[in-house]
Amino acid sequence: MGRYILKRILWMIPILLTVAILVFTLMYFVPGDTAQIVLGSSATPEQLEQYREIHGLNAPYIVRLGSYLGSILHGDFGMSYIYSTSVTADLLARLPRTFIIALGTVIIGVIVGVPFGIWAAIKQDTIADRLILVTSLIGASMPSFWLGLMLVILFALKLHVLPAFGIGGPQYYILPILANGVAGFASNARLARSSMLEVVRSDYVTTARAKGVSERKVILEHALPNALIPIITSAGSCFGMMIGGTMVIESVFSIPGIGMYMTSAISNRDYNAVQGSVIFIAILFSLCMLIVDLLYAFVDPRIKSQYEGKKRRKKHE
Amino acid sequence: MKDKNEFLQVKDLVVEYTSEGKIVHAVNKVSFSLERGRTIGLVGETGAGKTSIAKAILRILPEPGGKIVGGEVFLDGEDILKIKEKGMRKLRGRKISMIFQDPMTALNPVKRVVDQIAEVVRTHNSKMSAVEATAEAIKMLEKVGIAENRVREYPHQFSGGMKQRVVIAMALACNPDLLLADEPTTALDVTIQAQVLEMINELKKDFNTAMIMITHDLGVVAEVCDDVAVVYAGEVIEYGTKEDVFDHPAHPYTKGLFGAIPDLNSHVKRLSPIEGLPPDPSDLPEGCNFSPRCPYATDECRRGEINAVEAAPGHTCRCCNIKAQEVQK
Amino acid sequence: MSRNGSAKVKKNSAGAAVFLRVVKNPMAIVGIVLVLLLCLGAILAPLLSNYSPSKVDMPSAFMSPSLKHLAGTDDLGRDIFTRLLYGSKYSIMLGVASVLAALIIGVILGSVSGYFGGQVDNIIMRILDVIQSMPSMLFAIIISAVLGAGFIQTIIALGVATVPGMARMMRANILSVREMEYIEAARSIKCSNVRIIMKHVIPNAMSPMIVTTASHISANILMATGLSYIGLGVQPPTPEWGAMLTAGRNYITTAPYMVLFPGLFICLFTLGFNLFGDALRDALDPTLKH
Numbered sequence: 001m002g003r004y005i006l007k008r009i010l011w012m013i014p015i016l017l018t019v020a021i022l023v024f025t026l027m028y029f030v031p032g033d034t035a036q037i038v039l040g041s042s043a044t045p046e047q048l049e050q051y052r053e054i055h056g057l058n059a060p061y062i063v064r065l066g067s068y069l070g071s072i073l074h075g076d077f078g079m080s081y082i083y084s085t086s087v088t089a090d091l092l093a094r095l096p097r098t099f100i101i102a103l104g105t106v107i108i109g110v111i112v113g114v115p116f117g118i119w120a121a122i123k124q125d126t127i128a129d130r131l132i133l134v135t136s137l138i139g140a141s142m143p144s145f146w147l148g149l150m151l152v153i154l155f156a157l158k159l160h161v162l163p164a165f166g167i168g169g170p171q172y173y174i175l176p177i178l179a180n181g182v183a184g185f186a187s188n189a190r191l192a193r194s195s196m197l198e199v200v201r202s203d204y205v206t207t208a209r210a211k212g213v214s215e216r217k218v219i220l221e222h223a224l225p226n227a228l229i230p231i232i233t234s235a236g237s238c239f240g241m242m243i244g245g246t247m248v249i250e251s252v253f254s255i256p257g258i259g260m261y262m263t264s265a266i267s268n269r270d271y272n273a274v275q276g277s278v279i280f281i282a283i284l285f286s287l288c289m290l291i292v293d294l295l296y297a298f299v300d301p302r303i304k305s306q307y308e309g310k311k312r313r314k315k316h317e
Numbered sequence: 318m319k320d321k322n323e324f325l326q327v328k329d330l331v332v333e334y335t336s337e338g339k340i341v342h343a344v345n346k347v348s349f350s351l352e353r354g355r356t357i358g359l360v361g362e363t364g365a366g367k368t369s370i371a372k373a374i375l376r377i378l379p380e381p382g383g384k385i386v387g388g389e390v391f392l393d394g395e396d397i398l399k400i401k402e403k404g405m406r407k408l409r410g411r412k413i414s415m416i417f418q419d420p421m422t423a424l425n426p427v428k429r430v431v432d433q434i435a436e437v438v439r440t441h442n443s444k445m446s447a448v449e450a451t452a453e454a455i456k457m458l459e460k461v462g463i464a465e466n467r468v469r470e471y472p473h474q475f476s477g478g479m480k481q482r483v484v485i486a487m488a489l490a491c492n493p494d495l496l497l498a499d500e501p502t503t504a505l506d507v508t509i510q511a512q513v514l515e516m517i518n519e520l521k522k523d524f525n526t527a528m529i530m531i532t533h534d535l536g537v538v539a540e541v542c543d544d545v546a547v548v549y550a551g552e553v554i555e556y557g558t559k560e561d562v563f564d565h566p567a568h569p570y571t572k573g574l575f576g577a578i579p580d581l582n583s584h585v586k587r588l589s590p591i592e593g594l595p596p597d598p599s600d601l602p603e604g605c606n607f608s609p610r611c612p613y614a615t616d617e618c619r620r621g622e623i624n625a626v627e628a629a630p631g632h633t634c635r636c637c638n639i640k641a642q643e644v645q646k
Numbered sequence: 647m648s649r650n651g652s653a654k655v656k657k658n659s660a661g662a663a664v665f666l667r668v669v670k671n672p673m674a675i676v677g678i679v680l681v682l683l684l685c686l687g688a689i690l691a692p693l694l695s696n697y698s699p700s701k702v703d704m705p706s707a708f709m710s711p712s713l714k715h716l717a718g719t720d721d722l723g724r725d726i727f728t729r730l731l732y733g734s735k736y737s738i739m740l741g742v743a744s745v746l747a748a749l750i751i752g753v754i755l756g757s758v759s760g761y762f763g764g765q766v767d768n769i770i771m772r773i774l775d776v777i778q779s780m781p782s783m784l785f786a787i788i789i790s791a792v793l794g795a796g797f798i799q800t801i802i803a804l805g806v807a808t809v810p811g812m813a814r815m816m817r818a819n820i821l822s823v824r825e826m827e828y829i830e831a832a833r834s835i836k837c838s839n840v841r842i843i844m845k846h847v848i849p850n851a852m853s854p855m856i857v858t859t860a861s862h863i864s865a866n867i868l869m870a871t872g873l874s875y876i877g878l879g880v881q882p883p884t885p886e887w888g889a890m891l892t893a894g895r896n897y898i899t900t901a902p903y904m905v906l907f908p909g910l911f912i913c914l915f916t917l918g919f920n921l922f923g924d925a926l927r928d929a930l931d932p933t934l935k936h
Binding site for chain 3: 012016018022026027138140141143144146147149152153157239241243245247248251252262266267278282286289
């Protein structure tokens with residue numbers, strides 16, 4: 001198992017370097033002159049040339065790529081063209097806010113969504129089940145930023161109980177997390193429900209009942225671990241959705257996190273900042289996926305023994 | 318009518334399933350009885366309702382959908398269909414246990430084999446510690462021929478035959494008084510089949526267990542059963558001792574079953590299968606369920622309920638033409 | 647597994663059975679009706695409304711919803727309901743076109759990767775690994791940033807971001823179908839490779855793809871509106887729902903209906919596709935039913 005984790009972490013390095021190359025290349029070929037954008041239309045040709053010289057913008061593609069990758073390996077994402085600040089420092093300063101929103105979203109999505117889905121499955125065809133099913137269907141069909149705006153109208157503008165925008169105390173995070181978490185809640189509850197419904201019909205659950213095991217234990221110890229397997233499998237894409245949602249939600253609530261940093265960098269054409277944020281998010285996302293994979297191995301012994309390389313048998317599933 | 322000597326008595330058991338608005342009549346007024354230490358074989362085609370009978374006795378029919386609609390099941394004189402779910406749970410796995418048909422799916426893929434057996438031991442011996450239960454489970458697994466160094470593995474690391482042994486060990490772990498064996502050998506190779514049957518027979522003898530053997534294999538019946546109930550479209554159509562049913566089959570369907578077995582001693586060019594297919598259990602024919610396929614069927618067969626008649630003392634048959642056939646024979 | 651196989655060989659009757667099961671499901675009917683209504687709205691918009699979707703009419707700006715203006719008017723005095731009707735076609739096209747493009751490319755990549763295996767498979771999968779190490783929304787943002795805002799650009803961005811998931815799924819389907827017993831059976835009666843691929847592998851591997859198409863369409867519509875919201879995607883004055891919503895957020899205190907109604911339309915439309923997709927999935931996988 002330890003060897004597998006190490007291999008997975010080492011494998012992240014070439015993947016992330018390729019992401020860096022990809023993003024750098026894409027940004028390199030975006031039309032427009034960085035110096036012109038930064039200095040504005042009033043700049044003289046001499047000023048532009050000087051700017052390019054300072055920031056190494058005149059060097060050929062390969063040289064610029066090489067030096068960029070070199071500095072990334074040292075944890076340095078370069079300087080923001082617009083603010084002349086260190087992108088790495090900017091990102092690290094914004095990380096906690098994004099992290100709070102992402103964590104809150106995951107809690108609503110997974111820690112609330114999955115149990116609700118399982119509960120719905122156990123109570124199949126009751127009112128509780130229908131209610132959860134309809135709620136999650138509607139939740140999955142709503143743009144999270146629209147829900148955010150609606151929550152602002154209701155709780156901030158009409159009821160005046162929560163702040164609408166910006167950062168401050170914990171109350172500033174309630175609406176963003178709620179708005180972003182509903183989609184995760186919806187998709188996890190739906191998935192958990194259908195996977196639980198499939199599992200409770202399987203033979204081994206009947207076996208457990210035939211053993212005289214209590215219904216609680218049948219559900220918690222026999223059905224649930226098996227139902228978690230497909231839930232964890234799709235948790236990766238769910239994380240992606242939540243992180244993607246966070247980027248939009250931050251701009252709805254004017255929360256200066258990584259997402260808003262990136263979107264404003266895009267509109268300012270601050271390419272170093274864009275590249276930095278993309279790679280930074282890719283790193284965070286890859287770490288999430290690593291955790292998902294490890295959880296997967298933890299829950300499913302069939303996967304675990306594959307990782308451990310004991311028996312490599314073809315899986316027919 | 319209740320006989321005190323009888324250990325198990327199933328009376329007029331009716332099981333229905335609802336599926337997409339249709340009612341499937343899986344088990345229709347099935348009755349039979351069983352003494353301690355004896356084995357009854359429930360014989361019939363796939364889909365005849367044999368497994369539903371067993372699951373109804375354990376009250377583990379799939380929910381929602383499956384339901385016991387009528388009948389009584391007396392175990393030691395007590396109607397277990399009337400017991401509360403909590404009390405029923407105490408019987409399951411200890412007093413009555415079941416060997417499931419498909420060992421590939423009957424074991425929980427994410428639990429270690431030994432834990433799955435220790436669980437049933439511990440469920441019914443609350444004073445036992447986890448360590449003791451595990452030791453007991455290992456002993457049980459050794460009894461069915463699984464070495465101690467493999468017991469901590471997961472089901473996917475076991476072969477089909479080994480999984481079936483685990484399922485059997487699980488069923489026998491608490492020395493049940495009644496064992497429901499649902500096609501315990503169907504999923505296995507022939508050589509392993511013989512071993513498993515022998516094992517079940519020995520374990521049964523050791524514990525004086527009563528057993529219901531569900532199978533479509535008449536060879537298995539010949540080997541392990543004392544009594545036979547032939548099941549067709551959810552009804553017991555012939556019921557008697559193994560000798561009665563094998564040597565003097567009375568129902569046309571039973572005769573047909575024996576006609577479909579290859580016999581090494583006689584030279585027959587072709588086996589004679591029973592023409593046609595079993596009826597759709599959601600749309601059973603009027604009168605005798607076998608009448609559409611029966612070569613002897615008359616108008617009388619297609620009307621009303623067919624009652625069981627005695628072909629010989631203790632040997633009943635649900636057919637209105639027994640006498641007529643005997644003349645033909 | 648083999649049971650599965652034999653059921654799918656009878657393609658036509660199975661298709662009819664699936665169709666019947668979908669039609670019998672009331673949720674599916676609600677979904678289909680929602681989608682059809684919005685499509686009809688897009689086609690019949692000039693007949694359904696007397697207002698112009700684009701003509702600026704300052705005196706009637708910021709009128710609250712009334713019988714005259716069902717969803718009110720926006721900052722430039724345009725009837726919001728009319729704009730929403732006209733805008734349906736953009737959201738429909740954004741969702742459908744991006745997913746269809748991704749489906750075609752994904753199916754080709756996935757089939758090639760899954761069927762040939764080896765080095766080709768390796769290269770394709772590693773490229774997908776790289777793209778999938780970013781959340782798809784992030785990847786769509788980058789592509790939009792590179793291509794610039796606009797309708798076609800948004801379709802491309804959404805499509806490219808959807809390809810990896812589609813390709814990976816197709817590859818997995820091909821791999822599992824390849825191992826099926828009915829493929830073995832086809833080989834044993836000397837079917838040619840081309841015939842096996844065309845008649846057995848692709849049709850059987852496609853049915854899960856069709857199911858995900860419906861749910862991807864709704865996901866991509868949501869993603870498109872998200873792109874519009876952060877200033878990428880489709881731009882005003884195009885009456886695309888996401889763009890209208892974005893324009894409305896500046897007036898959220900005075901004219902909340904400018905945000906409310908575009909969002910409601912997005913909800914109804916994605917809800918329609920989600921319901922339909924769910925019904926399709928249940929119909930193709932009867933084990934979930936009771």
